[in-house]
Amino acid sequence: MLQRTTTACLCLAIFLVLGCENEKVPIPFKPRNDHEAYEHALEEANLLSTALGADWKKGAKTSLESPIKITSPFEEAIYVDDKEAVAIGYQFNAKRGQKVQVNVEKLSLNDAKTFVDLFRIDEHNKLHHVATADSEELLLGFEPRRDATYVLRFQPELLRGGEYKITIQNVPTLQFPVAGKTDRAIGSFWGADRDGGRRKHEGVDIFAPRGTPIIAPTDGYVRTAGKRGIGGNVVWLYDSKRSQSLYFAHLNKILVKKGDRIKLGDTLGTVGNTGNARTTPPHLHFGIYKNGATDPINHLRAAGNRLKPVTGDLSMLGQEVRINRSTSMSVDANGKQTVSITKNQIARTIGTTATQFRIELPNGQEGYVRKSVISGLDRSLERLYASSDGTLLKSPDRRAFLADVEPNDQLYILGKNRDFWLVENDAGQKGWITNNYKNQGRSRRSYSDEPR
Incomplete structure (x- = not known):
């Protein structure tokens, strides 16, 4: 009897083990961002098998593989046809010390879900998702840890259209440390010769009248404040957000002490020429140290020229137009690769910058042309x-x-x-x-x- 019971228990155990081995428990899907969640929802609803759904998924991939090359700062108003699956990629460079700042504004009233994602291209040409815009405000801010190339992808949900304005800028991560001044006040840059060429300048010099307030460019705490060698009166502020130390030298007066918790905009002291700057006009020597000295210029100055905003009448967006004279169309916003277009060519405007229209030809090819070569179709040929x-x-x-x-x-x-x-x-x-x-x-x- 005992042997039969033992045998029965053994058979039951084997059955349970084999049953568990054959049973596959589905792994719950955990999206990393709103775009992935939306794509998964389309798949669950079998919409990715439709022509439009397949175009949406393909567009998401193509926009990353073949993005429009731009230079920051950049602004473009775009038209999205609600009958098309639109996705746009913008490729640009950003450096450590800069903040990639993206703002997407809806120019026409709509409640469409809009997905804005930032990707970094690594040294092997692979894409890494690094940031997602706020789904309500459509704002994105990202501080690169390294100099790299990035791609911003813009893609609305299916069957929703309208007009949008996309603004991409590389702005400084730090507020300018001398009150009332901008980067134009920098008179000596990183790497300049010092002591007859025996050493290099490890920072920038910002010139201002004696007594001008020196303000904290970020939150932090004071590690050191006092007289220190060739720097004269100095302050060391630790920027815990970025794990770096900020160095302020040649101060006339110090208004903080070691251990003080500092908020952005607090006054640390005033501009002077103490230390080895006694023979020079008053200025602030500003340096950044993280595993050694690093050039602070990208932390203080926006990349590129001044932003050229899109203004004026946008009524031509999404319209069929005519090229009024033979011209060249650049396949990216930088104008480095062009194709010829003959007079009277028909196109559709799908975007506009301050100076150019982005057009689509009947064969699907896209590019930028000067605004002056575009005419409406109110008059026939x-x-x-x-x-x-x-x-x-x-x-x-x-x-x-x-x-x-x-x-x-x-x-x-x-x-x-x-x-x-x-x-x-x-x-x-x-x-x-x-x-x-x-x-x-x-x-x-x-x-x-x-x-x-």
Whole structure:
């Protein structure tokens, strides 16, 4: 009896073990950001298997692999068609000491979820997600720990459109330490010769009248305050947020003491020329130390030139337009790679900076052109009378049927794209025809000086 019971228990144990080995407990999905959570929700709803859902997922990837190259600061207003899966990537450089600051503003009223994510490209050309914009305010701030190239991805949810303005800047991480002054007051930079070339300058000198307040560029606490050798009256402030020490030298007066907790903007002392600066005009020597001295300039000065904001009328965004003269289109905002565009080419405006439109050609190619080469379609180029049956097309593709063209139909030519022309009929219907109508037209005359 005991043997039968033992055998039965052993068989039950084996069954339970084998059952546990075969059972697979699903691992719960834990998204790292809102974009991943939304993509997972689309997958759960089987929407990624639809054409639009597949385009959304592909766009998210393509925008990172083929981003628009820009230089910070940069601002662009963009148009998002609610019938398209739009994703845009912007590639730019940022350095340690700078703060990547991104602001996305909705220019048209909509409650669409909008995903804004920042990625770093490593030395092996791999992408690492480093920051996500606040989902409500659409603000993003990130301080690089190293000099690197970054890609910002912008992507709204499906079936939502509108107009947005995207602003990307590399701003200083520290407030300027001399009251009322900017980086223009820096008169001596990192690496300048000192003592006849026997040593190098480990900081920057900021010139200001004696007694000008020296203010804390960040929160921290005072490690040292007092007279110290060639620095004269000095203050060492520890920046715990960035694990670095800030050095203030040649002060006229010190207004803090060791151990003081300091808030951004507090006065540490006043500008002077104590120590080995006795023979120079009053100035603050400012240095940063983290595993040795480091150049403070990126911590104090914004990258690039002044931001050129997008202003004025944005009514052309999302509209079909005509190129009014032969020109070059740059495939990125920096204008380093260009393609030629012929006069009267039709395009669609999908973005605008202060000086350029970003356009999309009928073949899907995108790029930037000067604003001056863009015209609206309120005036036609020519008027054409069809002499035979024909076809009006939805796009410059012979298979994209839209409507029939009857003999004697009057067509207004709005623009041209290689083998196709964009036209409008008397009913206000726009479409494309093949340019062989040029030979079939019963009568045709210039119509560029009159509205349709």
